[in-house]
Amino acid sequence: MEIPALPLPGSDELHQLVTNAETRVVYEVLYETRDEPLDMIEIRDRVTLRTGSANEHTGRRLRDLRTHFDVEVVPTPGVRTRPRYVLQGWHPEADNRTRRITVTGSLRARTFHNYGNRCAQCGRTPKDDGIRLEVDHKIPLELGGDNELENLQLLCNQCNNEKQALFGDHAGDAAAIKAAINQENVHLRIGELLKAMAGKEVSIDLLNLVAQDENRGDPTRRLRDLRALGWTIDVSRRKEGKRTMSYYTLTGWQPWPAEGPRAAVNALEAERKRRKKTKDQGSGEGGL
Ligand SMILES: [Zn+2]
Incomplete structure (x- = not known):
């Protein structure tokens, strides 16, 4: 199968399609290993090498890529449990087949369980408050959200309506x-x-x-x-x-900041505490 020019790693084109930096790293690895595809463990190792941190979300990032890319799963001879992932092609428009898949019964049940049959927003329950609960996409599908469990929550019909209205106000x-x-x-x-x-x-x-x-x-x-x-x-x-x-x-x-906002804020905070401590001790030694 001929591959229509895939977006190059690091290109603006890729950046626009894939907003998540770690997902782009997964893409980069798949792109570079098209001829010698890797299994999930090998992909994760490469991603970890490049991002400098352990990546338990690599599987999820790979699934996210399927919105725009065809990633074929091919068996590894003799090792049934370790298939390899091959980047085959892409489609600039989000794939509506994956978008339209509805929330399955078991995902619905798990969402109800995780949220304890309670509205994530106002905390009301059908039993005590007579409200109706609905499974809601935290990030709406049309804004790039998916049907993964992490993106699902329970909202009562009232909170859900308010959320829809807020998005409606901001349609522009x-x-x-x-x-x-x-x-x-x-x-x-x-x-x-x-x-x-x-x-x-x-x-x-x-x-x-x-x-x-x-x-x-x-x-x-x-x-x-x-x-x-x-x-x-x-x-x-x-x-x-x-x-x-x-x-x-x-x-x-x-x-x-290059180290990420959270790390930068933590560093500022640590520095502030260190200064305060040094001042309180009245010594130039400081340190912990
Ligand atoms: Zn509610």
């Missing part, structure tokens, strides 16, 4: 939201959203939605981190009905 910003929401960590998701909104006000609700943070509900901590990295973000608070709504506007930003 879909490209900005998509680019931000698929970034690999929460600082990048928040920072890239603010940048992409180009000085416009961003509500706390939209920030929350795009942040996909494990520490639900408080992206303000992440904003504090960005400020520590030299970003300037204005905040304005307005009463809307019963709620006081916060809006954030980016007025200045810094390039992302």
